[in-house]
Amino acid sequence: MSAIVWIAAVSLAAWLWLLLCQGFFWRTDVRLPPRTEPAEWPSVCVVVPARDEAAVLPSSLPSLLAQDYPGRAEVFLVDDGSSDGTGELARELALRHGGLPLTVDAPGEPAAGWTGKLWAVRHGITLARAREPEFLLLTDADIAHAPDSLRELVAAARTGGFDMVSQMARLRVESLWERLVVPAFVYFFAQLYPFRRIGRPGARTTAAAGGCVLLRTETAVRARIPDAVRHAVIDDVALARAVRGAGGHIWLGLAERVDSVRPYPGLHDLWRMVSRSAYAQLRHNPLLLAGTVLGLALVYLVPPLALFVGLTAGGTATAVLGGLAWLVMTGTYVPMLRYYGQPLWLAPLLPFTAFLYLLMTVDSAVQHYRGRGAAWKGRTYARPDALTDEG
Structure with missing residues (x-):
């Protein structure tokens, strides 16, 4: 031959x-696992790191504020040194739309050894922990949530006994280049980290999707999140490994109620x-x-x-x-x-x-x-x- x-x-x-x-990995049926609604809904704090996100915030933040969640929940948006008025816009959107309580704060420039996003997440988690929530929802500023997204995430975590539930947000696919590149991006990610393996107890395959991560607060403390991953550029996978290393049970799948609104119109x-x-x-x-x-x-x-x-x-x-x-x-x-x-x-x-x-x-x-x-x-x-x- x-x-x-x-x-x-x-x-x-x-x-x-x-x-x-x-x-x-090629199957796309890994969605939120079967769940039952808890008799008493736990408290949740939502942490949103944001840097120069004024263009997408009107499409994403109102969806968080409008969450139909039966328990106590509030949102912390951390302005990571924005130069486009992200913080001021967030306050205006909260006044205009109402909904969940919103706190907007800024941590200043990141300390040495920290990425900007994780420095903002650290500040947001510090603010959130003062409310003693059972869960933290870490979500990016370009992510829009359906009204029942938080309810579904918490119910799935409680039912499955998961310490972390993460969903790969459905990315925007409108331009020609988005059609060619975006579905392949998720396909390649799933090939590297098959979702079906991640949720198994004791699994070696470990990953998360940083745009939507529901994390049990006590697990975050045990895993030293985000300090343990403070310099990670690919912070979602690093976060999942830290949680797994602390004995946490994690789940990752494709989203039905979570969408990225960030456009990538051109190949550049x-x-x-x-x-x-x-x-x-x-x-x-x-x-x-x-x-x-x-x-x-x-x-x-x-x-x-x-x-x-x-x-x-x-x-x-x-x-x-x-x-x-x-x-x-x-x-x-x-x-x-x-x-x-x-x-x-x-x-x-x-x-x-x-x-x-x-x-x-x-x-x-x-x-x-x-x-x-x-x-x-x-x-x-x-x-x-x-x-x-x-x-």
């Missing part, structure tokens, strides 16, 4: 393994969103970067290339192996496209989208070595091992 046939065969084998042995916007943290995901390790590039090429790029080479060069085995691998790949992507309500003709284009992600990952490494890595809203963060441990 020629080298190209062997490569195509390995690619097909990889896809068969992903299809059957990677926690059925999506590119920046992915590349700012892609190399951090690889722990800034050049060997992991090389392995990731080779892996993406083998799994996503080889199938269409093998089919093309086989058809043009008369290599039947190469064409069949490449075509079968591409078919399996396409089939596993269909459920995510359906979840996002997108046309199925986008499924065969996944190799093209994967190629974009490959380039974004390489660019993330390039920006890191140029000193511009992990940049977001005017801040650039150092790699964790370059920081001193402040306890």
Whole structure:
């Protein structure tokens, strides 16, 4: 057998393994688990870190204030050094819409070794703990919640005995580039962290979606949240690992009542969103970067290339192996496209989208070595091992 046939065969084998042995990551039926409403609803404090979010706040904050929650609940919005009037707008929205009590405060510039978001979360949790809530809801400023979102999250946590319940918010998919890139972003995330495995007691697979995290307060204290993850750029996965390390039982799934309202209309916007943290995901390790590039090429790029080479060069085995691998790949992507309500003709284009992600990952490494890595809203963060441990 020629080298190209062997490569195509390995690619097909990889896809068969992903299809059957990677926690059925491609299924999109992992939603909030069965739950019953508690006889007495626990108190909840909602913490919203916000930096220059005036553009999205009118679409998100009123949905939090309007939560139909039977227990005691209030919202703390922490203005992380905004320059666009985010804090003032939040107060205006609260006066206009009413609903849950809102406190707006600012912690000042983050201390050394902290990311801005986690410094804001720390301040918000400190304010919230003065109310002695049983649960904390950590949610981003661009996340809109259905009126019963908080009720459903708390009921699921109480029923399942979860210390943390996290939902992957449904991201906005309207522009052409959002249609090409966004569903694939969630698909790739689920491939790395199969949701079905995360909720199992004692599971090794651990992750969360930072836009919507309901966390038991006593567990947050035991896990030293957010101090234990203060320098994490990918803070949601780090938070989940800290909770799991403290003995917490966690759950992660796709959302039905939680949506991101942040637009990513152009490729540049999506590119920046992915590349700012892609190399951090690889722990800034050049060997992991090389392995990731080779892996993406083998799994996503080889199938269409093998089919093309086989058809043009008369290599039947190469064409069949490449075509079968591409078919399996396409089939596993269909459920995510359906979840996002997108046309199925986008499924065969996944190799093209994967190629974009490959380039974004390489660019993330390039920006890191140029000193511009992990940049977001005017801040650039150092790699964790370059920081001193402040306890």
